[in-house]
Amino acid sequence: MTSRFDDVIIQTVCRILIPFIQIFGLYVIAHGHSSPGGGFQGGVILGASFILLCLSYDIKEMKRRLSRKRAILFSALGVIIYAGIGLLCLLLDGNYLDYGRLHRILPVDPVRARSMGILGIEIGVGMTVMAVMVTIFIDLASEEEKRN
Amino acid sequence: MKLIALIAVSLTGAILIYGTADMPDWGDPGSPASLHVSPRYIEKSVEETQVPNIVTSVLADYRGYDTLGETTVIFTAGIACILLIRRFGR
Numbered sequence: 001m002t003s004r005f006d007d008v009i010i011q012t013v014c015r016i017l018i019p020f021i022q023i024f025g026l027y028v029i030a031h032g033h034s035s036p037g038g039g040f041q042g043g044v045i046l047g048a049s050f051i052l053l054c055l056s057y058d059i060k061e062m063k064r065r066l067s068r069k070r071a072i073l074f075s076a077l078g079v080i081i082y083a084g085i086g087l088l089c090l091l092l093d094g095n096y097l098d099y100g101r102l103h104r105i106l107p108v109d110p111v112r113a114r115s116m117g118i119l120g121i122e123i124g125v126g127m128t129v130m131a132v133m134v135t136i137f138i139d140l141a142s143e144e145e146k147r148n
Numbered sequence: 149m150k151l152i153a154l155i156a157v158s159l160t161g162a163i164l165i166y167g168t169a170d171m172p173d174w175g176d177p178g179s180p181a182s183l184h185v186s187p188r189y190i191e192k193s194v195e196e197t198q199v200p201n202i203v204t205s206v207l208a209d210y211r212g213y214d215t216l217g218e219t220t221v222i223f224t225a226g227i228a229c230i231l232l233i234r235r236f237g238r
Contacts, residue, residue, distance in 0.1 A: 033204045039219075072230070079223050082216050097212035111198045118199065118208045125219050132226030139233040 014056035021049040029126040033118045039125025046126065047133030059141050062134075071135045078128030085120045097121075 022045075029042030054062040066074075086097040094101030099117025103110040172179030189206055199205040207215055 032201075033208070034200045036201075036203070038204065038207065072226075075223050075226050079216075079219055082219055086212070086216065097209075097216070099209070114198050114209075118204065121208055121212070121215070125215070128219050128223050128226075132222050132229075135226050136229045136233075139230060 010056050014052055018049050018053055021052070022046060025049060025126075025130075029122050030119065032122045033115055039122040040129055042122070043126035043129025044133065046130040047137075050130075050134050051137050054137065054141060059138065063138065066131075066134055068135065068138055071131045071138065073131075075128045075131035075135065078124040078126070078131065081124030081127070082121045085117055085124070089117070 025042045025045035027042075028037035028045055029039055032038030032042065050062055050066055053065070085099070085102075088105075089098045089101045090096050092101040092104050097117075099114045100110040101113075102117050103113035106113050106116055108116065172181075176182065189202060189210070193199065193202050193205040193210075197205040197209040199209060
Protein backbone atom coordinates (compact mmCIF):
# COMPACT_ATOMS: atom_id res chain seq x y z
CA MET A 1 0.00 0.00 0.00
CA THR A 2 2.03 2.91 -1.25
CA SER A 3 0.71 6.40 -1.70
CA ARG A 4 2.36 9.75 -2.22
CA PHE A 5 1.61 10.64 1.41
CA ASP A 6 3.64 7.79 2.90
CA ASP A 7 5.51 9.16 5.90
CA VAL A 8 6.63 6.92 8.73
CA ILE A 9 6.47 9.64 11.40
CA ILE A 10 2.94 10.78 10.57
CA GLN A 11 1.69 7.21 10.20
CA THR A 12 3.20 6.08 13.49
CA VAL A 13 1.90 9.08 15.42
CA CYS A 14 -1.59 8.67 13.97
CA ARG A 15 -1.60 4.92 14.60
CA ILE A 16 -0.88 5.58 18.27
CA LEU A 17 -3.23 8.57 18.51
CA ILE A 18 -6.36 7.29 16.73
CA PRO A 19 -7.42 4.71 19.37
CA PHE A 20 -7.21 7.38 22.07
CA ILE A 21 -9.25 9.81 19.96
CA GLN A 22 -11.90 7.13 19.47
CA ILE A 23 -11.99 6.24 23.17
CA PHE A 24 -12.35 9.94 23.98
CA GLY A 25 -15.21 10.16 21.48
CA LEU A 26 -16.96 7.21 23.14
CA TYR A 27 -16.37 8.84 26.54
CA VAL A 28 -17.92 12.11 25.37
CA ILE A 29 -20.99 10.19 24.10
CA ALA A 30 -21.32 8.03 27.21
CA HIS A 31 -20.87 10.90 29.69
CA GLY A 32 -23.17 13.26 27.80
CA HIS A 33 -25.91 13.12 30.40
CA SER A 34 -23.77 14.10 33.38
CA SER A 35 -21.02 16.31 31.91
CA PRO A 36 -20.56 18.56 28.88
CA GLY A 37 -20.75 16.50 25.71
CA GLY A 38 -23.27 14.26 24.06
CA GLY A 39 -24.05 12.53 20.82
CA PHE A 40 -23.32 15.39 18.44
CA GLN A 41 -19.91 16.25 19.89
CA GLY A 42 -18.84 12.64 20.41
CA GLY A 43 -19.99 11.69 16.92
CA VAL A 44 -17.90 14.48 15.42
CA ILE A 45 -14.82 13.30 17.37
CA LEU A 46 -15.34 9.71 16.17
CA GLY A 47 -15.81 10.89 12.59
CA ALA A 48 -12.66 13.02 12.84
CA SER A 49 -10.66 9.97 13.93
CA PHE A 50 -11.67 8.16 10.72
CA ILE A 51 -10.80 11.23 8.65
CA LEU A 52 -7.38 11.36 10.36
CA LEU A 53 -6.88 7.70 9.41
CA CYS A 54 -7.67 8.56 5.80
CA LEU A 55 -5.31 11.56 5.81
CA SER A 56 -2.37 9.71 7.37
CA TYR A 57 -2.71 6.40 5.50
CA ASP A 58 -5.01 6.47 2.48
CA ILE A 59 -8.66 6.13 1.65
CA LYS A 60 -8.49 2.38 1.01
CA GLU A 61 -7.30 1.83 4.56
CA MET A 62 -10.26 3.83 5.85
CA LYS A 63 -12.77 2.08 3.58
CA ARG A 64 -11.49 -1.27 4.81
CA ARG A 65 -12.66 -0.29 8.30
CA LEU A 66 -15.81 1.64 7.40
CA SER A 67 -17.02 1.19 3.84
CA ARG A 68 -19.40 3.54 2.06
CA LYS A 69 -22.29 1.13 2.25
CA ARG A 70 -21.75 0.48 5.94
CA ALA A 71 -21.46 4.21 6.69
CA ILE A 72 -24.86 4.87 5.11
CA LEU A 73 -26.33 1.93 7.02
CA PHE A 74 -24.91 3.35 10.27
CA SER A 75 -26.35 6.81 9.62
CA ALA A 76 -29.82 5.35 9.05
CA LEU A 77 -29.42 3.01 12.04
CA GLY A 78 -28.73 5.97 14.35
CA VAL A 79 -32.02 7.65 13.46
CA ILE A 80 -33.80 4.29 13.76
CA ILE A 81 -32.35 3.75 17.26
CA TYR A 82 -33.53 7.20 18.35
CA ALA A 83 -37.02 6.86 16.90
CA GLY A 84 -37.19 3.23 18.06
CA ILE A 85 -36.51 4.16 21.69
CA GLY A 86 -39.29 6.73 21.43
CA LEU A 87 -41.63 4.15 19.94
CA LEU A 88 -40.66 1.63 22.63
CA CYS A 89 -41.74 4.12 25.31
CA LEU A 90 -45.03 4.53 23.43
CA LEU A 91 -45.53 0.74 23.38
CA LEU A 92 -44.76 0.55 27.12
CA ASP A 93 -47.78 2.72 27.91
CA GLY A 94 -45.98 6.08 28.15
CA ASN A 95 -45.58 9.21 26.07
CA TYR A 96 -43.28 9.33 23.05
CA LEU A 97 -39.67 9.53 24.38
CA ASP A 98 -40.85 9.14 28.02
CA TYR A 99 -37.74 7.17 29.06
CA GLY A 100 -38.97 6.42 32.59
CA ARG A 101 -41.24 3.73 31.14
CA LEU A 102 -38.22 1.72 30.00
CA HIS A 103 -37.87 0.31 33.55
CA ARG A 104 -40.52 -2.25 32.64
CA ILE A 105 -38.15 -4.02 30.27
CA LEU A 106 -34.80 -3.04 31.84
CA PRO A 107 -33.75 -4.60 35.16
CA VAL A 108 -33.32 -1.15 36.81
CA ASP A 109 -35.48 1.42 38.61
CA PRO A 110 -37.17 4.28 36.68
CA VAL A 111 -34.43 6.80 37.53
CA ARG A 112 -31.70 4.60 36.05
CA ALA A 113 -33.97 3.69 33.14
CA ARG A 114 -34.30 7.38 32.31
CA SER A 115 -30.54 7.79 32.17
CA MET A 116 -30.26 4.57 30.12
CA GLY A 117 -32.83 5.91 27.64
CA ILE A 118 -30.92 9.17 27.27
CA LEU A 119 -27.69 7.19 26.77
CA GLY A 120 -29.47 5.19 24.06
CA ILE A 121 -30.55 8.23 22.10
CA GLU A 122 -27.09 9.80 22.50
CA ILE A 123 -25.61 6.64 20.94
CA GLY A 124 -28.09 6.95 18.06
CA VAL A 125 -27.21 10.61 17.50
CA GLY A 126 -23.48 9.83 17.69
CA MET A 127 -23.75 7.04 15.10
CA THR A 128 -25.61 9.26 12.67
CA VAL A 129 -23.21 12.19 13.03
CA MET A 130 -20.13 9.97 12.71
CA ALA A 131 -21.44 8.10 9.69
CA VAL A 132 -22.61 11.22 7.85
CA MET A 133 -19.21 12.91 8.35
CA VAL A 134 -17.39 9.83 7.06
CA THR A 135 -19.77 9.47 4.09
CA ILE A 136 -19.35 13.06 2.96
CA PHE A 137 -15.57 12.82 3.36
CA ILE A 138 -15.33 9.56 1.40
CA ASP A 139 -17.37 11.01 -1.46
CA LEU A 140 -15.30 14.21 -1.66
CA ALA A 141 -11.97 12.37 -1.36
CA SER A 142 -12.89 9.66 -3.88
CA GLU A 143 -13.59 12.19 -6.61
CA GLU A 144 -10.17 13.69 -5.96
CA GLU A 145 -8.58 10.26 -6.21
CA LYS A 146 -10.21 9.49 -9.56
CA ARG A 147 -9.12 12.75 -11.15
CA ASN A 148 -5.45 12.29 -10.27
CA MET B 149 -38.45 36.82 -13.82
CA LYS B 150 -35.30 37.83 -11.98
CA LEU B 151 -36.96 41.12 -11.01
CA ILE B 152 -39.93 39.28 -9.47
CA ALA B 153 -37.55 37.06 -7.49
CA LEU B 154 -35.62 40.11 -6.27
CA ILE B 155 -38.83 41.84 -5.19
CA ALA B 156 -40.05 38.70 -3.37
CA VAL B 157 -36.73 38.23 -1.57
CA SER B 158 -36.49 41.92 -0.59
CA LEU B 159 -40.08 41.94 0.65
CA THR B 160 -39.56 38.81 2.76
CA GLY B 161 -36.33 40.27 4.14
CA ALA B 162 -38.02 43.54 5.00
CA ILE B 163 -40.84 41.71 6.81
CA LEU B 164 -38.30 39.64 8.78
CA ILE B 165 -36.31 42.74 9.76
CA TYR B 166 -39.57 44.46 10.77
CA GLY B 167 -40.39 41.40 12.88
CA THR B 168 -37.13 41.67 14.84
CA ALA B 169 -38.20 45.10 16.13
CA ASP B 170 -40.74 43.41 18.43
CA MET B 171 -38.26 40.91 19.86
CA PRO B 172 -36.99 41.41 23.43
CA ASP B 173 -33.42 42.61 23.89
CA TRP B 174 -30.72 39.95 24.00
CA GLY B 175 -30.41 38.70 27.59
CA ASP B 176 -33.31 40.88 28.78
CA PRO B 177 -34.29 39.57 32.26
CA GLY B 178 -37.88 40.74 31.70
CA SER B 179 -38.47 38.74 28.52
CA PRO B 180 -41.03 35.88 28.63
CA ALA B 181 -38.34 33.24 28.09
CA SER B 182 -36.35 34.45 31.12
CA LEU B 183 -39.44 34.87 33.31
CA HIS B 184 -41.21 31.57 32.70
CA VAL B 185 -39.15 29.00 30.78
CA SER B 186 -35.63 29.28 32.24
CA PRO B 187 -36.64 29.31 35.96
CA ARG B 188 -38.80 26.25 35.37
CA TYR B 189 -35.87 24.35 33.86
CA ILE B 190 -33.47 25.47 36.60
CA GLU B 191 -35.83 24.67 39.48
CA LYS B 192 -37.58 21.53 38.29
CA SER B 193 -35.27 19.71 35.87
CA VAL B 194 -33.54 17.51 38.47
CA GLU B 195 -36.83 16.74 40.17
CA GLU B 196 -38.70 15.99 36.96
CA THR B 197 -36.08 14.27 34.83
CA GLN B 198 -33.48 12.98 37.36
CA VAL B 199 -30.69 14.12 35.03
CA PRO B 200 -27.77 15.87 36.78
CA ASN B 201 -27.04 18.08 33.74
CA ILE B 202 -29.64 20.72 32.87
CA VAL B 203 -28.39 21.04 29.29
CA THR B 204 -28.94 17.32 28.70
CA SER B 205 -32.32 17.35 30.41
CA VAL B 206 -33.47 20.12 28.04
CA LEU B 207 -31.84 18.53 24.98
CA ALA B 208 -32.91 14.94 25.47
CA ASP B 209 -35.95 15.16 27.70
CA TYR B 210 -37.98 18.37 27.48
CA ARG B 211 -37.09 18.83 23.82
CA GLY B 212 -36.36 15.24 22.86
CA TYR B 213 -38.62 15.50 19.86
CA ASP B 214 -36.61 18.50 18.64
CA THR B 215 -33.36 16.55 18.95
CA LEU B 216 -34.90 13.69 16.95
CA GLY B 217 -35.63 16.28 14.26
CA GLU B 218 -32.03 17.54 14.40
CA THR B 219 -30.70 14.01 13.95
CA THR B 220 -33.04 13.51 10.99
CA VAL B 221 -31.82 16.80 9.50
CA ILE B 222 -28.20 15.60 9.70
CA PHE B 223 -29.18 12.28 8.11
CA THR B 224 -31.08 14.09 5.34
CA ALA B 225 -28.11 16.41 4.74
CA GLY B 226 -25.85 13.37 4.38
CA ILE B 227 -28.21 11.74 1.86
CA ALA B 228 -28.43 15.02 -0.09
CA CYS B 229 -24.61 15.25 -0.22
CA ILE B 230 -24.43 11.68 -1.50
CA LEU B 231 -26.96 12.45 -4.23
CA LEU B 232 -25.11 15.61 -5.28
CA ILE B 233 -21.48 14.48 -5.06
CA ARG B 234 -21.41 10.75 -5.81
CA ARG B 235 -21.21 9.49 -9.36
CA PHE B 236 -23.73 6.75 -10.05
CA GLY B 237 -23.66 4.05 -12.71
CA ARG B 238 -20.21 4.37 -14.23
